[in-house]
Amino acid sequence: MQDAPAKNKRTSKEVRRVIGHVTGKSTGPTVVFFGGIHGNEPAGVIALQRVFAKLKAVSPDQFTGECFGITGNLPAFSKKVRFVDEDLNRIWFLHRLEGLRAARNDQSVEAQEMLALYKLVTEILETASPPFYFIDLHTTSGATQPFIVVNDSLLNRKFTASYPLPVILGIEEYLTGALLSYINELGYVAFGYESGEHEDPAAIVNAENFIWYTLGLTGFYPFSELEMEQARAKLYQSGETSRRFYEIYHQYLIQKGAFFKMLPGFENFQIVPKGQAIAVNGKGNIITKKERQLFMPLYQEKGREGFYYIRGVPRFFLWLSKYLRKLKADALLVAFPGIRWASSKKEAILVDRRIVRFFAKSIFHLLGYRTREAGKHLFILKNRERSSRNAEYSKAIWHKKRP
């Protein structure tokens, strides 16, 4: 690749755009891992270096398909900062990509990184074979046990249910422009894995265990049933929080230039009682009005998401939403006044808030829609089910299993 390699103190070797690429003798799944999309998160990159060093020692006729390890933000990685000009995981918008492809002037360091990654992903999609899996390795600024973050499509849900880890749904309602949301909208399995706190050596080990288990799960690496059980046990032991589906229902967004500081000592998934001060902003303490479960408290300077609140998703809701989505029950929604398809592709609906007051957000969630504001009175709700490439995954072992 043409990108200049980056050096980072915590990695033993030079870091290149393509950390590793292994092709098996027989065709099969293509598994793509990203590390270092945020330059201050070296754990994923180091874990990928270790895994590829081991894969290289194995004969390719053991593998089925292809596996890639890719570094996200090389300039930020060499400076050990989250980003240089802007967050590489918040800029994946079609208009921005189109501008870059048309070679319109875009001075941002991260825009150039995005273009390089876009070209690489496009090349992989064109030359490798399905089913495709895209996994983004991250770490957090505060203490945490490992977890998965995923956009809420049935395909993503079904795949991530195979991990003995907490899975957080619904981040797409609060974060825009994430690399994996972009890939998800193309219909592929794509999700994020957070392996621990940035500087914790355990975050590297967790990421390594996670990569191996994923290589087994996708069918790329020929683990025996016993080996898969052992790999699963390692992930299970990486944390104690209930391994279930959670949903984000609140985000504290830091306004540009506003003061925000988390009070010290809060951990990811911590349950905070009512009436407790958790952070400080320009107006004083931020105090919980109810018992809350805290998610991703911000303990670094860069970043605009202060913290989130999450709650467990009831099993019944998961079950019901699966059937409603399979029945394409959302087609009934557009019969209501104030709700219409956004385009003839039927991948999104527009909801006029002045007319539609009686629908709870949870009804849209059930049907596979996540809301974004599209104007003063307008909501746009995107449905991932209609773009999911389900058929490409139907022969995978994990797909045949009952949930």
Ligand SMILES: [Zn+2]
């Ligand atoms: Zn990150």
